[in-house]
Amino acid sequence: MTERTPIANLKEKLGQEVTLKGWVDIRRDHGKLIFIDLRDRSGKVQMVALPNHKEAHEAANMLRPEWVIEVTGKVNPRPEKMVNKDEANGMLEIEVLSVAVLNEAETPPIDLRGDGREIGEEVRLKYRYIDLRRPRLQKNMRARHEVALFIRNFLAKEGFLEIETPLLSKSTPEGARDFLVPSRLEKGKFYALPQSPQQYKQLLMVSGFEKYFQLARCMRDEDTRGDRQPEFTQLDMEMSFVEREDVMALNELLLIELVQTTMPEKKIQEMPFPRFSYKEAMEKYGSDKPDIRNDKNDPNLLAFCWVIDFPFFEKADKGGWTFTHNPFSAPKPEHMEWLMNKENVGEILTTQYDIALNGFEIGGGSIRNHKPEALKRVFEIMGHDPKDIEAKFGHMLEALASGAPPHGGIAWGLDRVMAILQNEPNIREVIAFAKDGTGKDLMMSAPSDVSPEQLAELGIRVVKE
Ligand code: ASP
Numbered sequence: 029m030t031e032r033t034p035i036a037n038l039k040e041k042l043g044q045e046v047t048l049k050g051w052v053d054i055r056r057d058h059g060k061l062i063f064i065d066l067r068d069r070s071g072k073v074q075m076v077a078l079p080n081h082k083e084a085h086e087a088a089n090m091l092r093p094e095w096v097i098e099v100t101g102k103v104n105p106r107p108e109k110m111v112n113k114d115e116a117n118g119m120l121e122i123e124v125l126s127v128a129v130l131n132e133a134e135t136p137p138i139d140l141r142g143d144g145r146e147i148g149e150e151v152r153l154k155y156r157y158i159d160l161r162r163p164r165l166q167k168n169m170r171a172r173h174e175v176a177l178f179i180r181n182f183l184a185k186e187g188f189l190e191i192e193t194p195l196l197s198k199s200t201p202e203g204a205r206d207f208l209v210p211s212r213l214e215k216g217k218f219y220a221l222p223q224s225p226q227q228y229k230q231l232l233m234v235s236g237f238e239k240y241f242q243l244a245r246c247m248r249d250e251d252t253r254g255d256r257q258p259e260f261t262q263l264d265m266e267m268s269f270v271e272r273e274d275v276m277a278l279n280e281l282l283l284i285e286l287v288q289t290t291m292p293e294k295k296i297q298e299m300p301f302p303r304f305s306y307k308e309a310m311e312k313y314g315s316d317k318p319d320i321r322n323d324k325n326d327p328n329l330l331a332f333c334w335v336i337d338f339p340f341f342e343k344a345d346k347g348g349w350t351f352t353h354n355p356f357s358a359p360k361p362e363h364m365e366w367l368m369n370k371e372n373v374g375e376i377l378t379t380q381y382d383i384a385l386n387g388f389e390i391g392g393g394s395i396r397n398h399k400p401e402a403l404k405r406v407f408e409i410m411g412h413d414p415k416d417i418e419a420k421f422g423h424m425l426e427a428l429a430s431g432a433p434p435h436g437g438i439a440w441g442l443d444r445v446m447a448i449l450q451n452e453p454n455i456r457e458v459i460a461f462a463k464d465g466t467g468k469d470l471m472m473s474a475p476s477d478v479s480p481e482q483l484a485e486l487g488i489r490v491v492k493e
Pocket of ligand 1: 223224225226265354392393394437438439
């Protein structure tokens with residue numbers, strides 16, 4: 029096999045013969061000259077097939093967009109007046125010596141030449157594997173990789189371990205509906221897909237790992253709203269022997285270094301990040317995720333802020349109390365007594381901290397109740413009876429009674445962070461295989477029917493109304 033030169037490296041090969049492999053981006057016939065733009069993951073280059081290389085010229089004449097080809101050619105400098113300063117390879121051109129077709133392609137159902145924003149999203153998602161060839165999406169995926177890699181390295185240096193937690197699990201209350209998975213071996217019983225690794229990460233603290241993180245997939249069966257996805261990715265972390273300030277400081281440092289290293293063109297409006305109490309944020313901005321940018325037209329301006337001191341409980345729709353953020357949170361230390369005595373419930377503040385960026389909530393977390401009695405009180409206040417608490421959270425109470433260190437953590441919505449950093453209007457643009465606005469995977473046609481045999485095995489009968 030001849031050595032392949034990535035298109036991005038052509039500048040170093042002026043005057044040499046190279047082998048290129050990639051996709052035909054566009055073909056333009058100019059009488060006897062045939063121009064072909066070739067694309068690989070590293071870039072694009074203009075190639076020209078001249079009639080004096082007869083075979084290559086004939087082969088080039090057959091090429092169509094999106095065909096996969098191998099080309100040998102000579103890297104020539106472009107004549108002065110043909111240089112295009114806007115293109116990475118605008119100063120050179122490949123003189124085609126031979127062409128081999130590795131695979132033909134049907135005429136693409138979507139145009140790959142622009143950024144794709146003008147194309148209906150349904151067809152983009154249906155043919156996502158083609159849509160993803162678009163340089164804008166290639167760039168988004170690459171940026172996402174760089175960000176994930178930076179996070180992993182940063183946290184590893186801080187002593188964190190990346191630990192995977194199960195997807196087949198038990199319902200964890202994060203305020204949304206669970207996706208359920210029927211059990212074949214125990215008919216009539218169900219796993220729940222995790223809304224977050226909340227309980228597992230706390231259990232890892234009980235196990236003594238002290239610093240955990242994970243790029244975790246979370247599943248929430250919520251009704252369609254804006255650009256939510258039924259599955260999304262969190263940067264999830266948990267730490268032992270920490271207080272609110274420790275978690276906030278570490279995350280602030282991570283965000284700042286992440287932006288400064290991977291996106292140096294971005295400007296962070298204010299450091300340290302400003303902080304508002306929930307009350308202040310609501311009074312001043314009418315939002316608990318305020319957009320505090322002083323110039324909303326600047327695509328490179330990042331205005332982070334923290335929001336703290338949220339009420340722990342709010343009145344539930346059905347009467348009684350429910351949690352505002354996370355039932356596993358601890359109250360602020362000065363309100364622990366109220367929690368234990370179940371008094372002034374509406375005034376108890378939680379240790380919850382949310383982080384907002386340019387008007388979007390990008391993360392949130394809290395210090396947890398590490399004593400079983402305190403966690404039990406939370407569930408009692410929310411009206412769970414002792415049997416219910418035992419059935420749903422017995423394992424957590426038992427674990428907290430087995431030597432649980434004080435601990436706390438946070439999770440970021442990684443898709444949202446990436447969308448903002450990439451100036452994308454919605455998270456689907458930074459997720460390789462996104463679902464549509466109604467939660468469907470249009471490419472795979474999921475959800476889909478399953479066979480009667482599969483249902484029978486699970487002991488499930490479908491009622492269609
Ligand atoms: N589990 C929480 C969530 O998904 C985050 C946390 O408190 O760490 O919102």
